[in-house]
Amino acid sequence: MDLANNVSQETERTEEQWLEGLRKTVEMVLPIHHYQESYGAIGIKSAADIKSLKDFQKLPLTTKEDLRKNYPFGLFAEPMENIVRLHASSGTTGKPTVVGYTREDITLWARIVANSLKRAGVTKKDVVQIAYGYGLFTGGMGLHYGCEELGAIVVPISGGNTARQLMLMRDFGTTVLACTPSYALYLAESLEESGISRDELKLRIGVFGAEPWTEGMREEIEQRLGIKAYDIYGLSETMGPGVAMECPAHKGLHIDDHFYPEILDEEGNPLTVGERGELVITSLDKKGFPVLRYRTKDLTTLHYGTCSCGQVGWTMDRVSARVDDMLIIRGVNVFPSQIEEAILLEGFEPHYLLVVYRVGNLDQLEVQVEVNETSFFDEVRELEARQQRLHKRIEDVLGISVRIRLVEPKSIPRSEGKAVRVVDKRNKEVK
Amino acid sequence: MDLANNVSQETERTEEQWLEGLRKTVEMVLPIHHYQESYGAIGIKSAADIKSLKDFQKLPLTTKEDLRKNYPFGLFAEPMENIVRLHASSGTTGKPTVVGYTREDITLWARIVANSLKRAGVTKKDVVQIAYGYGLFTGGMGLHYGCEELGAIVVPISGGNTARQLMLMRDFGTTVLACTPSYALYLAESLEESGISRDELKLRIGVFGAEPWTEGMREEIEQRLGIKAYDIYGLSETMGPGVAMECPAHKGLHIDDHFYPEILDEEGNPLTVGERGELVITSLDKKGFPVLRYRTKDLTTLHYGTCSCGQVGWTMDRVSARVDDMLIIRGVNVFPSQIEEAILLEGFEPHYLLVVYRVGNLDQLEVQVEVNETSFFDEVRELEARQQRLHKRIEDVLGISVRIRLVEPKSIPRSEGKAVRVVDKRNKEVK
Numbered sequence: 001m002d003l004a005n006n007v008s009q010e011t012e013r014t015e016e017q018w019l020e021g022l023r024k025t026v027e028m029v030l031p032i033h034h035y036q037e038s039y040g041a042i043g044i045k046s047a048a049d050i051k052s053l054k055d056f057q058k059l060p061l062t063t064k065e066d067l068r069k070n071y072p073f074g075l076f077a078e079p080m081e082n083i084v085r086l087h088a089s090s091g092t093t094g095k096p097t098v099v100g101y102t103r104e105d106i107t108l109w110a111r112i113v114a115n116s117l118k119r120a121g122v123t124k125k126d127v128v129q130i131a132y133g134y135g136l137f138t139g140g141m142g143l144h145y146g147c148e149e150l151g152a153i154v155v156p157i158s159g160g161n162t163a164r165q166l167m168l169m170r171d172f173g174t175t176v177l178a179c180t181p182s183y184a185l186y187l188a189e190s191l192e193e194s195g196i197s198r199d200e201l202k203l204r205i206g207v208f209g210a211e212p213w214t215e216g217m218r219e220e221i222e223q224r225l226g227i228k229a230y231d232i233y234g235l236s237e238t239m240g241p242g243v244a245m246e247c248p249a250h251k252g253l254h255i256d257d258h259f260y261p262e263i264l265d266e267e268g269n270p271l272t273v274g275e276r277g278e279l280v281i282t283s284l285d286k287k288g289f290p291v292l293r294y295r296t297k298d299l300t301t302l303h304y305g306t307c308s309c310g311q312v313g314w315t316m317d318r319v320s321a322r323v324d325d326m327l328i329i330r331g332v333n334v335f336p337s338q339i340e341e342a343i344l345l346e347g348f349e350p351h352y353l354l355v356v357y358r359v360g361n362l363d364q365l366e367v368q369v370e371v372n373e374t375s376f377f378d379e380v381r382e383l384e385a386r387q388q389r390l391h392k393r394i395e396d397v398l399g400i401s402v403r404i405r406l407v408e409p410k411s412i413p414r415s416e417g418k419a420v421r422v423v424d425k426r427n428k429e430v431k
Numbered sequence: 432m433d434l435a436n437n438v439s440q441e442t443e444r445t446e447e448q449w450l451e452g453l454r455k456t457v458e459m460v461l462p463i464h465h466y467q468e469s470y471g472a473i474g475i476k477s478a479a480d481i482k483s484l485k486d487f488q489k490l491p492l493t494t495k496e497d498l499r500k501n502y503p504f505g506l507f508a509e510p511m512e513n514i515v516r517l518h519a520s521s522g523t524t525g526k527p528t529v530v531g532y533t534r535e536d537i538t539l540w541a542r543i544v545a546n547s548l549k550r551a552g553v554t555k556k557d558v559v560q561i562a563y564g565y566g567l568f569t570g571g572m573g574l575h576y577g578c579e580e581l582g583a584i585v586v587p588i589s590g591g592n593t594a595r596q597l598m599l600m601r602d603f604g605t606t607v608l609a610c611t612p613s614y615a616l617y618l619a620e621s622l623e624e625s626g627i628s629r630d631e632l633k634l635r636i637g638v639f640g641a642e643p644w645t646e647g648m649r650e651e652i653e654q655r656l657g658i659k660a661y662d663i664y665g666l667s668e669t670m671g672p673g674v675a676m677e678c679p680a681h682k683g684l685h686i687d688d689h690f691y692p693e694i695l696d697e698e699g700n701p702l703t704v705g706e707r708g709e710l711v712i713t714s715l716d717k718k719g720f721p722v723l724r725y726r727t728k729d730l731t732t733l734h735y736g737t738c739s740c741g742q743v744g745w746t747m748d749r750v751s752a753r754v755d756d757m758l759i760i761r762g763v764n765v766f767p768s769q770i771e772e773a774i775l776l777e778g779f780e781p782h783y784l785l786v787v788y789r790v791g792n793l794d795q796l797e798v799q800v801e802v803n804e805t806s807f808f809d810e811v812r813e814l815e816a817r818q819q820r821l822h823k824r825i826e827d828v829l830g831i832s833v834r835i836r837l838v839e840p841k842s843i844p845r846s847e848g849k850a851v852r853v854v855d856k857r858n859k860e861v862k
Contacts, residue, residue, distance in 0.1 A: 072602050081556065084579060086586045086603060096595075098603075103582070125512065134565035135589035148515060151534070155517045158566035164527075171503050172517060172529075 012312050013257070015053055021284035022056050022260060023047040028077045028290045034070055035292070057262070057270055061280065062294045067097040067237065076100050078288050087236055088136045099138075099236050100288040106145065108285060109239055112256050113146020116245035119254065119309075120205055120230035122176050124151035127202075129169055131179035131187075132210065133159045133417060138240030139210050143178045146242060152176070159183065159416045162190045170200045177227070178207040181217055182419035185350065188224035189414070203227050209234065209241055211418040212298075212320050214337050216344030231318050237294055238281045244316055249308045252315035258284050261314050262293065263302045276301045278323055279316065297323040299335075327356060327422065329363045332400050336421040339394055343369055346390040351412045357425040366403045367394060370412050443743050444688070446484055452715035453487050453691060454478040459508045459721045465501055466723070488693070488701050492711065493725045498528040498668065507531050509719050518667055519567045527567075530667050531719040537576065539716060540670055543687050544577020547676035550685060550740075551636055551661035553607050555582035558633075560600055562610035562618075563641065564590045564848060569671030570641050574609045577673060583607070590614065590847045593621045600634065601627050607636045612644040612652060612660075613850035616781065619655035620845070634658050640665065640672055642849040643729075643751050645768050647775030662749050668725055669712045675747055680739045683746035689715050692745050693724065694733045707732045709754055710747065728754040730766075758787060758853065760794045763831050767852040773824040774800055777817055782843045788856040797834045798825060804840050 027047040029035040038060045043049070050056050067075060072095075076083065084103050088096040101109065122128065128147045134140035140158055147154045155172055157165060159179070165187060168174070177184060184206055191198065203225055209232035218229045233253050234243035244253035255261050262280040263271045271277040279296045298319040306312045320337035327334040336354055343352055351370035356363060369390065375383060383406065391404045413420070458478040460466040469491045474480070481487050498506060503526075507514065515534050519527040532540065553559065559578045565571035571589055578585045586603055588596060590610070596618060599605070608615060615637055622629065634656055640663035649660045664684050665674035675684035686692050693711040694702045702708045710727045729750040737743045751768035758765040767785055774783055782801035787794060800821065806814060814837065822835045844851070 080584065083584050084582060086558075086584060088599070096599075100584075106579075127517075134571070135587055140565070141587060148537075151515060153511065153514050153517060156566055156572060168519070168527075 018260060019050065019053065019056070022053075022282060023050050025282060025284055025286075025290045025292060026050055026059075028287065029075075029292055032075060032077060034066065034075060059293055061264075061268060062292055064097055064237070064295075064297075068095050071095045072098040073100065076288055077290050078102055083288050086136075087138045087141070087240070089236055096136075097237060102288040105239075105286055105288050108258065109142060109242065110145035110149040112239070112258060113142055113242040114149035115256065116232055116242045117146055117150055117152075117176075117207065119245045119247045120207060120232075121228075121248065122147075122150060122152060122205060122207070126175045126205070127153040127155060127173055128176040128178060128207075129155040129157055129165070129172070129174040131157055131159055131165055131177065131183060132241075138234070138236040142234065142240035142242060143207070162187060162416070163194065166191055166194050166196055169203065170196050173202045175202050176205045176207060177203060177225070178232075180210050180415070180418055181208040181213040181221060181229075182211060182415045183417065184208055184221050184225065184229070185217070186414040186416065188221060191225070198226055201226075206230065207232050212322060212325065212337060213318070214320050214340045214344065214350075215318070216341055217350050220344065220350060233298075233316070233319060235296055235298075238283060238291055238296070239286060243281065246318075247307060247309040247311065251307055252303060252317050254307065254309075254311050255314040255316055257313065258286070260284060261302055261316065263300070264295075273302055273304055276317075279319070299323060325422070327354070327365075327424065329356060329365050329398075330400055332398060334365065334398055334400075338397050339367055340421075342390060342393040342397055343367075346386055346393060348372075348375070348386075348390065351414075352421070353412050354422045355425065356422070363426065364403065365398075365400070366405055368405050368407050368412065370409060371406050373409050449691060450481065450484065450487070453484075453713060454481050456713060456715060456717075456721045456723055457481055457490075459718065460506075460723055463506060463508060465497065465506060490724055492695075492699060493723055495528055495668070495726075495728075499526050502526045503529040504531065507719055508721050509533055514719050517567075518569050518572070518671070520667055528668060530569075533719040536670075536717055536719050539689065540573060540673065541576035541580040543670070543689060544573055544673040545580035546687065547663055547673045548577055548581055548583075548607075548638065550676050550678045551638060551663075552659075552679065553578075553581060553583060553636060553638070557606045557636070558584040558586060558604055559607040559609060559638075560586040560588055560596070560603070560605040562588055562590055562596055562608065562614060563672075569665070569667040573665065573671035573673060574638070593618060593847070594625065597622055597625050597627055601631045604633045606633050607638060608634055608656070608658070609638040609663075611641050611846070611849055612639040612648055613642060613846045614848065615639055615652050615656065615660070616648070617845040617847065619652060622656070629657055632657075637661065638663050643753060643756065643768060644749070645751050645771045645775065645781075646749070647772055648781050651775065651781060664729075664747070664750060666727055666729075669714060669722055669727070670717060674712065677749075678738060678740040678742065682738055683734060683748050685738065685740075685742050686745040686747055688744065689717070691715060692733055692747065694731070695726075704733055704735055707748075710750070730754060756853070758785070758796075758855065760787060760796050760829075761831055763829060765796065765829055765831075769828050770798055770825055771852075773821060773828055774798075777821040777824060779803075779806070779817075779821065782845075783852070784843050785853045786856065787853070794857065795834065796831070797836055799836050799838050799843065801840060801843050802837050 082102045083100040085101040088098045130143050132139035144156055204227055206227045206229040222229050230246045232241050232245050234241040243259050244255045246253050260282040263277040264280055265271050265277050279298045279300050281294050283291050299321045300319050301317045303315045321335040325336055348369050349372055353368040355366040387404055394402055513533045514531040516532040519529045561574050563570035575587055637658045637660040653660050661677045663672050663676050665672040674690050675686045677684050691713040694708040695711055696702050696708050710729045710731050712725050714722050730752045731750050732748045734746045752766040756767055779800050780803055784799045786797040818835055825833055
């Protein structure tokens with residue numbers, strides 16, 4: 001079922017249709033040693049053995065670790081002569097995770113991203129400034145090919161050089177900005193100091209992804225840049241950006257029909273629609289490097305139904321946290337997004353840093369929150385009151401005591417890519 | 432005449448055929464205010480007024496300054512709705528120069544680069560690691576689309592992160608490296624220190640460009656990386672990489688048939704085949720941003736004839752210097768490439784820096800040359816003798832006295848992009 005040329009999927013897929021796609025992917029990976037072994041162990045010898053979605057859910061999950069063990073090309077389903085592109089994760093520790101694309105994969109990916117962009121209202125008349133990093137990271141290149149497929153004007157500026165970003169944004173009449181939400185905020189902040197007025201810009205849409213963010217952050221960015229901000233979701237292991245995208249209804253991100261989503265609890269057991277857990281993705285038409293039940297480490301909730309935009313199918317809530325982000329502090333699960341929400345609700349800006357350290361055997365959480373120029377010169381008493389309210393709000397949410405420290409404007413480092421929110425100073429060995 | 436699908440141009444273009452292409456470009460730009468004005472001033476009202484190559488040579492030259500004056504889109508020949516990509520020069524000072532491409536331009540560019548790569552023996556079976564910068568610079572993206580057109584495996588790694596470049600070069604079985612020659616040399620040097628043996632690599636071809644380099648530098652890179660190095664030429668203003676490319680005969684770079692070359696003396700007067708001067712390029716089939724008689728500031732010599740590879744047409748010598756690079760020291764023209772040659776001939780490595788300063792009213796040139804680990808521990812007497820020979824060789828070539836300073840291994844900064852060869856400390860106002 002090829003819906004790629006039509007943004008709105010107005011027909012519902014039956015279980016049999018989903019299964020058809022899933023079985024195709026199982027068939028593609030079965031010749032691969034890794035899958036042969038793990039599927040064989042549970043008695044799956046051919047795609048025909050998958051008779052229901054329940055059967056499918058018995059298949060072992062795929063993890064980043066599996067990709068690393070099969071580094072670099074061990075999980076590719078096509079011979080190397082059919083591969084035309086390699087991308088890789090940044091791989092700060094150990095081996096990077098490598099993904100490969102056939103020519104058809106690149107074409108499909110471009111169409112998927114083009115559809116995502118259409119969903120947010122991007123048209124061929126737009127000037128799209130792509131400030132995601134280009135290179136082995138799929139963010140820049142994925143958006144680039146999608147815009148090109150759409151026929152928009154692409155400004156492949158990549159990350160960094162903020163003054164230049166703003167100058168070209170004005171001079172080129174950029175209408176769409178694509179980058180991480182934290183870089184969007186940094187651009188907004190820099191714009192205010194740049195001498196370029198917002199009226200000189202034609203910016204109307206933001207396409208933001210590649211890191212967890214909150215609704216409050218969206219409001220902040222929308223207001224300061226005078227745009228509509230849309231969340232785009234994806235990760236290199238599953239293809240790159242475009243796996244899911246918001247529509248103007250802002251009722252979650254529509255998952256593209258070329259991917260089958262599941263949601264799991266911490267032990268890896270299936271959860272149902274409406275329950276929050278880890279997103280698991282299976283690709284349906286990717287050829288070079290198909291992924292089966294890939295653990296994304298992203299925490300979200302799945303929904304199924306008809307959106308007011310006309311789309312029928314799966315949606316997912318905005319990813320506001322990753323499994324990796326979760327801090328365990330005195331036995332309590334703490335997500336940066338919970339704290340971010342509280343910070344924004346108290347009228348502070350989303351420039352914060354969570355510092356975890358240990359005094360004796362006791363974990364301590366310090367929340368550093370930046371005050372802005374105005375609040376910095378607020379009456380000290382007023383600032384103290386806000387700090388106290390924030391303090392109470394965070395402790396209410398988390399159920400543990402924390403320390404709030406207000407810090408000077410601009411003292412928390414800005415990010416041109418993904419923001420760093422946590423500094424964990426506890427000795428990793430002592431758990 | 433469309434030869435793009437066939438690398439070897441086995442037929443000679445007649446003057447009339449060249450003129451046909453040139454007139455087409457004149458016709459495209461005549462509606463543009465800038466050209467209307469400057470061409471009108473010399474009585475050119477329509478393309479038909481160009482009756483001979485002599486007539487063509489009367490047309491005003493186009494300079495980077497003209498691009499800046501018409502910033503950002505004033506020299507585009509297509510309406511913005513037909514433009515799908517913008518690139519820009521790094522523009523360290525003042526406004527960047529901006530170039531625009533239609534969809535057809537992107538396709539043509541990809542085909543031109545693919546042909547250039549074929550010329551150097553790159554095939555669809557190759558794994559091409561593109562370590563040119565991606566983004567607004569045309570180097571990375573130009574090569575990328577060319578490789579894709581060819582069907583090779585593209586590793587879009589972009590510049591920087593040398594340890595990772597080497598790791599992936601080995602792990603991905605990279606066969607072709609594309610970057611600046613100075614970065615290639617830096618990679619070679621880093622390889623020797625990395626613990627990765629050259630035997631673990633499958634590297635066979637280098638595609639190097641974007642900065643002037645010498646034959647000695649080529650030999651050095653070829654020997655240290657165990658590859659065949661090919662020079663690729665181009666600049667954003669004329670399209671990007673692919674304007675010209677070496678073939679295995681290494682008898683100069685074949686200029687692609689979609690460009691018409693000329694060579695000028697310092698005053699802008701036409702020189703003939705075999706004379707060294709500034710290269711001027713006219714594009715023949717570029718639609719979004721055609722360039723007419725664009726002054727490249729690159730110094731070279733043009734040739735015309737049949738190469739042993741079967742190609743008939745224009746070739747140019749390797750660009751070893753730019754007009755901008757030329758230093759005037761005590762009234763004498765000095766090019767870094769002249770000094771580089773002498774350095775390599777005396778067995779030093781091409782890590783050097785030219786420092787120009789002034790003592791009283793007298794210009795001084797200090798040539799800093801790095802000694803390598805081995806030469807550093809050479810007998811002092813032997814090193815002194817080599818220094819003296821280098822001193823004499825450089826003074827013989829330049830005809831002025833210079834100072835040679837041997838500096839420690841690795842003390843001259845390595846470049847991940849274009850190398851910096853000159854530090855001019857003279858007061859710019861005092862000429």
